[in-house]
Amino acid sequence: MSKPVIETRKLTKRYDRVVAVNNLDMTIHQGEIFGMLGPNGSGKTTTILMLLGLTEPTAGEVRVLGLDPARQPLSVKARVGYIPDQVGFYDDLTAVENLMYTARLNGIPRKEAMKRIEEALKRLGLGEVMDNPVKTFSRGMRQRLAVADVLIKQPGMIIMDEPTQGLDPEGAHEFLNIIRQLKDEDITVLLASHLLHQVQAVCDRVGLFYKGRMGLSGTVEELARQYMKGGYRIELEVEGDRKAIERALQQVKGVTEVAYLGRNRYEVRAQGDLRAETARAAVLADGRLLSLNVEAPSLDDIYVRYFQEVEHDRVKQAA
Amino acid sequence: MTASSKQLEMSRRAREGSPWTGLWAVVFKEMADLLTSSRMRILEVLILLTAVGAVYAAMSQIRESIGRDPFLFLKLFTVSKPPIPSFVEFLSILVPLIAISLSFDAINGEFNRRTLSRILSQPIYRDALLFGKFLASFFTLALVLTVIWLLIIGLGLIGLGVPPSGETVARLLLFLLATIFYGGVWLALAMVFSIVFRQPSAAAMASLATWLFFLIFWNILAGLFANIISPVRMGLPQEVIAQAQWQIALARFSPTFLYGEILAALLNPAVRQVGLGLLLPLLPQGAIPGSPLPLAQSLLLIWPQFTGLIAATILLFALGYVLFQRQEIRA
Numbered sequence: 001m002s003k004p005v006i007e008t009r010k011l012t013k014r015y016d017r018v019v020a021v022n023n024l025d026m027t028i029h030q031g032e033i034f035g036m037l038g039p040n041g042s043g044k045t046t047t048i049l050m051l052l053g054l055t056e057p058t059a060g061e062v063r064v065l066g067l068d069p070a071r072q073p074l075s076v077k078a079r080v081g082y083i084p085d086q087v088g089f090y091d092d093l094t095a096v097e098n099l100m101y102t103a104r105l106n107g108i109p110r111k112e113a114m115k116r117i118e119e120a121l122k123r124l125g126l127g128e129v130m131d132n133p134v135k136t137f138s139r140g141m142r143q144r145l146a147v148a149d150v151l152i153k154q155p156g157m158i159i160m161d162e163p164t165q166g167l168d169p170e171g172a173h174e175f176l177n178i179i180r181q182l183k184d185e186d187i188t189v190l191l192a193s194h195l196l197h198q199v200q201a202v203c204d205r206v207g208l209f210y211k212g213r214m215g216l217s218g219t220v221e222e223l224a225r226q227y228m229k230g231g232y233r234i235e236l237e238v239e240g241d242r243k244a245i246e247r248a249l250q251q252v253k254g255v256t257e258v259a260y261l262g263r264n265r266y267e268v269r270a271q272g273d274l275r276a277e278t279a280r281a282a283v284l285a286d287g288r289l290l291s292l293n294v295e296a297p298s299l300d301d302i303y304v305r306y307f308q309e310v311e312h313d314r315v316k317q318a319a
Numbered sequence: 320m321t322a323s324s325k326q327l328e329m330s331r332r333a334r335e336g337s338p339w340t341g342l343w344a345v346v347f348k349e350m351a352d353l354l355t356s357s358r359m360r361i362l363e364v365l366i367l368l369t370a371v372g373a374v375y376a377a378m379s380q381i382r383e384s385i386g387r388d389p390f391l392f393l394k395l396f397t398v399s400k401p402p403i404p405s406f407v408e409f410l411s412i413l414v415p416l417i418a419i420s421l422s423f424d425a426i427n428g429e430f431n432r433r434t435l436s437r438i439l440s441q442p443i444y445r446d447a448l449l450f451g452k453f454l455a456s457f458f459t460l461a462l463v464l465t466v467i468w469l470l471i472i473g474l475g476l477i478g479l480g481v482p483p484s485g486e487t488v489a490r491l492l493l494f495l496l497a498t499i500f501y502g503g504v505w506l507a508l509a510m511v512f513s514i515v516f517r518q519p520s521a522a523a524m525a526s527l528a529t530w531l532f533f534l535i536f537w538n539i540l541a542g543l544f545a546n547i548i549s550p551v552r553m554g555l556p557q558e559v560i561a562q563a564q565w566q567i568a569l570a571r572f573s574p575t576f577l578y579g580e581i582l583a584a585l586l587n588p589a590v591r592q593v594g595l596g597l598l599l600p601l602l603p604q605g606a607i608p609g610s611p612l613p614l615a616q617s618l619l620l621i622w623p624q625f626t627g628l629i630a631a632t633i634l635l636f637a638l639g640y641v642l643f644q645r646q647e648i649r650a
Contacts, residue, residue, distance in 0.1 A: 015647075045649055052440055054648055074336045074442040082440035088433030090352070104344035105441040149437070 002030040004063075005157055005188050006051060011060035013046050013212075020046040022212035023060070028190060033183050035199035036192040037303065038209030044192040045085065046212075048159050051190075052082055065156060078106060081150025085161040087142065091135035095126055095145055098134055099152055106153045113152070120148035124178070140171035147178055157188040164198055176202045200299040208306055216306060224297035225271060233295040234268040234278055235261075240287035248285035252277045264290070334444075341443035345451025346458070353459045358420055366467050369413060373406035374474045381479075390611065392483040393490060393586045395475045406471065407582050411575060412534075414498060417463060418505035419526040421456040424519035425510050426643065431519070436648050449643050453510060453636060460502045468495050486614050493618065494585045500628045501578040505530065507635035514642045533573040541569035574631055577624040584621040588612050591620075 006028040013021040021043040028034045036044045049055040051064050053073030062069055069076045089098045096117055103113035121130045124144040129137070137145065143163060150158050163179075164172040172195075179202050182189055193199050199206060200220055207217035216223055224232075238245050242260060249258045249268055255278070257269035268278055275294050282289050353359060377398040381391065388394065399405035426449070429435040438448060472491070476482065483491070508529060512522035545566035551558045570576045583590050588611030612620075 049649060054436070054439055072335045073444070074340060077440055078442040080440075082437070084433070084436040084440070086433050087437055089437075090432065090434060092352075101344065101348050102441060104348070105341045105438070105443050107341070107442075146437075153441075 004028065005030050005065055006190065007061075007063040008047075008051075009061040011047070011050060011062055012058050013043075013050060013055065014058045019212050021050070021057075024212065024214055026207060026214055026217070028188065031183065031186045031188055032204040033179065033189045033191065033202055035203035035206040036190065036209055036214075037194065037196065037199060037206055037299070039194060039307075042209040043212035044209050045161055047209075048082070048161055048190070048192060051159065052077060052080060078153060079156050081153060081155035081158040083143075083146045083150060083158065083160045083163055085165070087146040087149075089134040089137075089142065089145065089149075092133055094133055095121060095130045095137075095148075098145070099149055102149050103152050108152070116152050116154070117148075120151040121145075123151075124148045140167050140174070143167060143171070143175060144178070155187065157190065158182060159190045159192075161192045162194075163191065164193065164195055172198060196299040196303055206299065208303065210307065210310055215310065216302075220297070220299055220302070223299075223302050232270045232273055232297060234270060234275060235291075235293045235295075236266045236268065236278060236282055237264050237290040237292075238266060238282045238287035239264050239290060240282075240285065244285045245282055245287045248281040248287075249278055252281050336444075338444045338446035339450070340447060341441065342447040342451050342454075345443075345448055346455045349452050349455030350459055353421060353455060354462075359459075362417055362420065362463060365413065366463060367470075369406070369409045370467050370470045370474070372403055373409055374471055374478065376400040376403040377405065378475075378478045389484065390487055390490075390588055391479060391481060392472070392475055392487045393588075395471060395479075396491075396494070397582075397586050407586065410498060411501075411578060411582075414464070414502045415505040415530045415534075415575075418456075418460055418502040419509040419523065419530065421459055421509075422452070422506050423509040423513055423523040423526055425452045425456065425513045427513045427517050427519050427522060430517060439648055445643055446640070449510075449640060450636075453507065453639075456506050456510070457499075457503055460506060461499045464495060464498055464502065468498075489614055490585050490588075490617070494582065497578065497581045497585065497625060497628065500625075500632055501574060501581075503632035504574045504628060504635065507632050507639065511635055511639040511642065514639050514646065530575075533575045537573045538570055538576070541566050541573075544569055571624075571627070574628060577627050580624045581621045581628070584617045588614075588617060590617070 004027045006026065008024050008026045011021055011024040011026075012019070024043070024047060026047075036047070038044055046055065050057050050062055051069060053069030053076055056070050064076050065079055067076050090101075093101075099117045099120070100110075100113060103110075103117065108116070118127070118130070121127050124147055126141065126144060126148060129141070134142065134145065146163075147158075160179075164175050167175060176198060179189055179191070191199065191203060203220075205217060205219050206223070207214040208223075209215070216226075218226070236249075245266065246258055246260065249255060249266060252268075252270075252274060254271045254274050255268055256271065257267075259267045261267050266282075268274070270278075273294055273296075275292055279289055279292055374395060377395050377400070380398045380400045381388075381394045396406045399408065426435075429438065439445060468491070472483070505526070509522065509526040512525045513519065516522040516525065545562050549558070549562045549565045551562055571580075591612060618625075
């Protein structure tokens with residue numbers, strides 16, 4: 001594994017009586033795309049603000065690119081690009097003027113800035129409209145402008161808060177491709193979102209946030225294996241003796257659960273892709289196999305299961 | 320002090336780099352925005368009308384005294400021809416309005432455009448953003464006022480055909496400076512409200528309400544409070560004076576009143592006493608009325624008022640600074 005670029009230890013933020021972030025331990029490595037998932041109010045944005053030194057932690061430690069954001073906010077902010085939730089621009093200024101302001105705030109000399117701005121705008125498909133005022137831009141164009149805006153400072157890491165919210169499916173798809181390209185340049189991307197399938201499509205690892213804690217983290221497959229036990233759902237349609245078939249399916253190694261759905265259909269929960277094994281078992285039990293389907297574990301399943309379980313635990317603890 | 324707050328204190332003290340990193344980038348950008356904004360167009364028209372109207376009125380009043388009055392040029396600013404008010408009367412209304420209109424949406428405007436978190440995620444401190452915005456508004460205000468000032472002097476030169484004396488120019492320069500700082504107070508106030516209120520309209524209303532309060536009600540209230548604190552029971556002169564002194568002391572909390580005192584002393588060299596002199600014109604002034612004071616003496620007279628205006632500007636800015644540093648930037 002490459003070196004960690006973000007490390008938090010027992011990071012805590014309290015607002016009056018509300019604990020927004022609670023003893024958070026998080027490690028993110030160079031060049032990976034990490035997805036922070038969680039419902040609204042689970043502490044994602046507060047964590048991001050602490051990573052950037054825009055809010056001071058109540059307790060705990062943060063290291064971003066080896067720097068402490070509370071002590072060295074300028075160095076951190078010079079190296080980390082941040083695309084906030086519902087990012088805004090100065091509507092009356094053109095795209096270039098908006099980015100020029102960012103460049104000046106970063107202390108980039110004018111000539112160099114102009115070069116970088118043109119490059120970034122062209123790369124994000126905004127070359128044609130770079131001298132138009134931003135008020136004429138669509139939501140998707142603004143979002144791409146926001147990426148151009150952070151690329152100006154040639155960041156080592158980009159943090160995005162709900163970047164695809166409010167984009168149409170095509171815009172969102174395009175945006176995910178942009179994120180993948182960033183990864184190719186060895187830029188670490190931290191993504192906070194609650195749009196699960198998009199996160200699943202693009203992230204190397206994810207962390208599930210709930211009430212200021214990161215409950216689970218890892219790749220989607222890891223989470224499915226650890227957490228869902230039977231992550232894969234296989235559906236078979238078999239004609240034959242129900243009891244015999246059920247027994248045969250249960251005996252396949254790796255199967256955790258078998259359920260009869262009616263009309264000759266069976267649902268098998270398994271730890272891996274056991275299509276071949278279950279089909280064989282069904283046939284050996286004198287069944288006539290009519291159809292076979294597999295569903296890989298989706299982040300939605302993990303997410304729903306996880307939150308059901310934490311809620312359940314909480315109710316149990318309260319009782 | 321707990322361990323964590325001590326740690327926090329340490330980290331604050333050890334903050335890297337200058338708090339003014341990026342300050343000039345903010346100032347230039349904000350000034351460019353202000354100068355090209357539509358509110359600036361409106362102000363320009365307003366200014367032009369005011370200057371021309373006031374000078375025209377003053378000119379027709381003072382034509383006959385040309386050649387006799389050594390401070391003719393000052394009259395250009397102070398003489399009125401009812402119903403048109405004099406230029407300084409115009410100014411004491413116009414300056415707060417200009418100042419408020421320049422900064423009532425300084426911070427909450429960034430919030431509403433959702434640019435604040437993006438700007439603060441650049442390698443600058445909040446200090447630079449706030450101070451940069453203040454300076455930009457302040458410079459714009461100074462620019463506007465200097466333009467009116469030059470306009471009037473130019474019109475005066477053409478209309479009167481007499482160049483102003485050196486002392487007149489010095490008095491006018493100080494008058495310009497005082498006017499800019501008088502505007503600075505309202506600028507800082509509107510900025511504080513732009514931090515406190517998320518709605519620019521609420522900030523504008525609060526600023527205007529404060530201004531109206533000082534313009535109209537505070538003098539009345541000062542009189543009432545003075546009467547309560549130090550009532551006139553026997554009708555003795557010292558009682559009357561004590562009450563008047565209280566009234567002035569209270570009235571001086573109003574920047575409008577301070578500005579009025581400064582104008583009186585700077586633009587009318589014959590004024591030998593501000594405050595009491597303004598309220599009780601019949602009081603013996605201990606000097607031959609009509610003989611003008613030298614500039615240094617006039618300045619001495621209103622020095623406390625002058626520094627008071629500057630101090631009020633700085634205090635209000637400091638208040639805004641503290642509020643802004645504590646504000647959470649998330650929307």
